[in-house]
Amino acid sequence: MIDLDLVRQDPALFQKVCGQKNITIDIKKFLKVDEERKEIIKEVQEMQTKRNAVSKEVPTMKGAEKAKAIEDMKVLGESLKKGEEKLSAIEIEWNEMQLLLPSIPLPSVPVGKDDKGNVECRREGEPTTFAFEPKDHMTLLKMHGMVDTERAVKIAGARSYFLTGKGAELHLAILRYTMDSLIKKGWNLFLPPLMASRPYFTGTGFFPGSEEQIYAVGNKTSADSPVQDDELNLIGTSEVSVMSFHADETLALSDLPRKYAGYSTCFRREAGTYGKDTHGLYRIHQFEKVEQVVLCEADQNKALALFEEIRQNAEDVLKALNLPYRILDVCTGDMGRGKIFMQDIETWMPSRNSYGETHSCSYLGDFQCRRLSIKYKDSDGKKQFCHSLNNTCIASPRILIPIIETYQNKDGSIRIPDVLQEYMGGNKVIA
RNA sequence: GGAAGGGUGGCCGAGUGGUCGAUGGCGACAGUCUUGAAAACUGUUAACCCCUUACGGGGUUCGAGGGUUCGAAUCCCUCCCCUUCCGCCA
Numbered sequence: 001m002i003d004l005d006l007v008r009q010d011p012a013l014f015q016k017v018c019g020q021k022n023i024t025i026d027i028k029k030f031l032k033v034d035e036e037r038k039e040i041i042k043e044v045q046e047m048q049t050k051r052n053a054v055s056k057e058v059p060t061m062k063g064a065e066k067a068k069a070i071e072d073m074k075v076l077g078e079s080l081k082k083g084e085e086k087l088s089a090i091e092i093e094w095n096e097m098q099l100l101l102p103s104i105p106l107p108s109v110p111v112g113k114d115d116k117g118n119v120e121c122r123r124e125g126e127p128t129t130f131a132f133e134p135k136d137h138m139t140l141l142k143m144h145g146m147v148d149t150e151r152a153v154k155i156a157g158a159r160s161y162f163l164t165g166k167g168a169e170l171h172l173a174i175l176r177y178t179m180d181s182l183i184k185k186g187w188n189l190f191l192p193p194l195m196a197s198r199p200y201f202t203g204t205g206f207f208p209g210s211e212e213q214i215y216a217v218g219n220k221t222s223a224d225s226p227v228q229d230d231e232l233n234l235i236g237t238s239e240v241s242v243m244s245f246h247a248d249e250t251l252a253l254s255d256l257p258r259k260y261a262g263y264s265t266c267f268r269r270e271a272g273t274y275g276k277d278t279h280g281l282y283r284i285h286q287f288e289k290v291e292q293v294v295l296c297e298a299d300q301n302k303a304l305a306l307f308e309e310i311r312q313n314a315e316d317v318l319k320a321l322n323l324p325y326r327i328l329d330v331c332t333g334d335m336g337r338g339k340i341f342m343q344d345i346e347t348w349m350p351s352r353n354s355y356g357e358t359h360s361c362s363y364l365g366d367f368q369c370r371r372l373s374i375k376y377k378d379s380d381g382k383k384q385f386c387h388s389l390n391n392t393c394i395a396s397p398r399i400l401i402p403i404i405e406t407y408q409n410k411d412g413s414i415r416i417p418d419v420l421q422e423y424m425g426g427n428k429v430i431a
Numbered sequence: 432g433g434a435a436g437g438g439u440g441g442c443c444g445a446g447u448g449g450u451c452g453a454u455g456g457c458g459a460c461a462g463u464c465u466u467g468a469a470a471a472c473u474g475u476u477a478a479c480c481c482c483u484u485a486c487g488g489g490g491u492u493c494g495a496g497g498g499u500u501c502g503a504a505u506c507c508c509u510c511c512c513c514u515u516c517c518g519c520c521a
Contacts, residue, residue, distance in 0.1 A: 041481055045490045052490085055502045059449050066501095073501035250441090383478095 001370055002101040004034065014101065020111050020332035021102050030097045037087075037094045044083040051076055099208055102337045103367040106300075109341060112331030118344065119331065124315065125324030127348045132410040136351035137401045138280045141167055143412050144430050147281070158278075159270060159285045163397065166430045170416070171288070171396050173423035174403070178290045178317050178394040179263060185313065187261040187292070192241035194265055195232040200244040203372035205338040205364070206236070212271040238262030239390050242293040247372040250383065256376055257296035257306055261393065264289065281397040282356065289395040295369070295386045297376060303363055303387045307341065310391040311361045314345055317394055318358075320419045323402050324348040326355050338367035345392075350405040358399055361391035 007014050008031065015027045051073060058069055110119045141147040146167025152160035163171050183189055195217055201207040206214065215234040235241055242262035251258070266289050277283035292310045296303050311327070318325050330342040341363040346355035366385040369375070375383045407415045413431040416424050 038481070041490085045481065048490060051502080056450055058501060070501040077501070 001098050002103065002367070003370070004098070006104075007031070007101060008034075013104065017102050017104055017332070020105070021335065021337060022113070022333050023100060023102050023337060025097060025100045030094075030101070033090065033094050033097060037090050040083065040087045040090055044080065044087050047076060047080045047083060051080065096208075099202065100337070103340050103365050105332055105335065105339070106341045106363075108329075109335070110329055110331040111333075113333040115330075115334045117331035117333055118328045121327050121329050121343075123324070123326040124319070125322070125348070127324055128350055128406050130350070134350050134405060134408060135412060136280065137404045140404050140408055140412060140414060141281075141400075144414070146170070146430075156285075159283065161281060161284060161397070166424075167397075167400070169424055170400060170403070170420070170430075173416075173420040174321075174394060174396050174399060175263070175288055175290060176423050177320075177419055179261065181317060181320075182261040182290065182292070182313065182393060187259045190238070190242050190245070190260050190262045190293075192235075192238050192245075192262050192264055194235055194241075194267075196235055196240050196244065197232055200240055200247065200372075201233060203247060204240050204243050204368050205336070205371065206240065209337060210236070213269050215267050215269055234267035235264060236268045237266050237289060238264035238291045239293055242291065243368055243388060243390070244372060246295065246374045249374060251295070251374070251376040251386065253297065253376050253378060256386065257294055257302075260293045262291045262293055264291070266395075280351075281401060282352075284397070287395055287397060290393040292389075292391045292393050294389040295374060296389070297378070298366060298384045298387050300365075300387075303365075303389060304341070307361065307363050307389055307391075310389060310393075311343060311345070311359075314359045314361070314391055314393050318345070318347060321403060321417050323406060325358070330360075336362075338364045340365045340367070347399070347402045348406070349402050351401070356398075356401070358395060358402070359392040361389075363387070363389045 007027065011027045011031060017023075018025055018027065054069055054073055058066060058073075061069055110117060112118065135143075138147070138149075144167070145165050146163065148162040148164055149160070152162045179189060198207060201210075201214065214236055217232040217234060239262065241264070242260050245260070246258070265286055267286050270283055270285060273283060292313060294306050294310060296306055315325070325345050325347045328344045328346060330339075330344055335342045339362045343361045344357050345359035345361070347358040348354075349356040365387055368388045369386040374386045374388075376386055378384050403417065404414055407417060409415065409429075411431075413429050415429050416427055421428055
C-alpha cells in the first residue's frame with residue numbers, strides 16, 4: 001500500500017495526482033474513513049486490554065469473586081464482539097479505498113489525459129522506404145504459410161492465430177535470440193507459472209482496475225455446473241508471477257539488484273477494444289514475451305540507472321534487428337496507478353505507416369514492493385521496501401510485424417535478419 | 432481421485448483450555464576472555480497495527496476463515512497447503 005503518512009501529510013498532492021492519472025477517489029473521504037478506523041481500533045483495543053487483564057486473574061480467583069468476574073466478562077464479550085464487527089466492516093471499506101491510491105510520478109513526467117499526451121523524446125533509425133509497393137505482414141505471412149487466422153478464429157474466436165512453419169520458427173528465433181542476449185548479460189531466466197491467484201494481481205497493481213482484461217480460469221456459472229472454478233487467473237505478463245517470486249521476503253542488501261528475465265505466454269482479454277486493430281497480429285489474445293523484472297534498493301538514482309539499462313537492453317535487440325524505433329515519455333494519464341516513470345518504445349511498422357508500441361518500460365518506486373511486502377535491510381539494519389522496475393525485452397508475434405514488413409523483397413520473399421539466421425537453420429531468406 | 436501423517440518465531444523442534452508470544456537447540460548480534468581468531472561463558476534476538484516528539488505503553492498474529500469458552504497454539508467446523516503410499520495421466 002501507499003505510505004499513508006505521506007497521504008495524511010499532503011492530501012492535496014494525492015488528490016491532484018488522482019486527477020492527472022484519471023483515478024476517481026475522494027482523498028478527503030478516505031482520510032475520514034482512516035480516522036474512523038483508528039477510532040474503532042482504539043475502542044476495540046481498550047476492551048481487549050481489559051479482557052486480557054481479567055482473564056489473567058480469573059484462575060487465581062475463587063467463589064463469588066470469580067463468578068462475578070466471569071459474568072462481567074460475558075457482558076464485555078458482547079460489546080467486544082459488536083466492536084469487532086464494526087471494525088471488520090470499516091476495514092473492508094478502508095482497504096478497498098487504500099488500494100486505489102496512486103503513487104506520485106517523478107517531476108519530469110509530462111501531464112496528459114491519455115496516450116495523446118505522450119511526448120516523443122528520441123528517434124533511432126529512419127522509417128523504411130521501399131522502391132516498390134510493400135505488402136503488409138498478413139499478406140506476406142499467408143503467402144509463405146506462416147500464419148493461419150481463419151482456422152484459429154473458428155477454433156478459439158476473434159483475435160486468435162496459428163503460427164505455422166516458418167512463422168513459428170521465426171517467432172521462436174526472435175524469442176530465443178532475446179533470451180540468449182539477456183543471459184549473456186547475466187540475467188536470470190525465469191519460466192514462471194502462467195496462472196496466479198488474486199493477491200498477486202493485487203500485489204503487482206493489476207487489481208483492482210484491470211479485472212476485465214484478465215482471464216479467469218474456470219467459469220462456474222451455477223452451483224451445479226460441472227465446470228470447476230479454480231479462482232486463478234491467467235497472467236497478462238510474467239511481471240505478475242516474477243514480481244511475486246519474492247513476496248513477503250526480506251532480501252539481503254548484497255543481493256540487490258535482482259535481475260530476472262521472465263519468459264511466458266501472456267493472456268489478455270482485450271475487452272473494450274472491439275473493432276480496434278482487428279487486422280493482423282497487432283492486438284491478439286495471447287502472445288509470448290520476454291520481460292525484464294528488476295528489484296533494487298530504495299534509491300531513485302540507482303533505480304533510474306537500472307531503468308536506462310533495461311531500456312537499453314530492449315534497444316540493443318531492436319538495433320541488432322536494424323528496426324527503426326522511437327522512445328516516448330508516457331504521460332500521467334497513460335501510465336497507470338502505481339508507476340512513477342514510464343517510457344514506451346514504438347517500432348516503425350510500414351503497413352501502419354506509423355510507429356506502433358512494442359515495448360513498455362516502467363519504474364514503480366516502492367508501489368509494488370509495499371503491496372507484495374518485499375523488503376531489504378539497509379546498511380543501518382533498517383527494513384526498507386525495495387523498488388521495482390520492468391521492461392519488455394521482446395514481445396512476439398507483434399514484433400514480427402515490423403520485422404517481416406521491413407525485411408520484405410519486391411517478390412514477397414523475406415530476408416531473415418542476420419542475428420536470427422543461426423536460429424533458423426542457417427537460412428538467409430524465406431522464399 | 433483414495434489412504435495416512437503434518438503445517439508453531441530466520442531454521443529445527445516442544446507444547447492438548449488459563450501468568451504461552453510461546454521450553455529447548457541452531458543460527459545471528461553484542462560482551463567477557465584472547466596479540467587476533469576459534470572455543471567457552473554471559474546477554475540480546477519476530478512481524479504488523481494503534482497511542483506517544485521521545486522514553487514507553489497497548490493490541491493482533493502458532494497455515495486461512497468461522498465456532499465453542501470468562502479465557503484457545505491447544506477443543507469443534509470449513510477450506511488451503513505440504514509429506515508419504517496407492518491409483519490415474521503428460
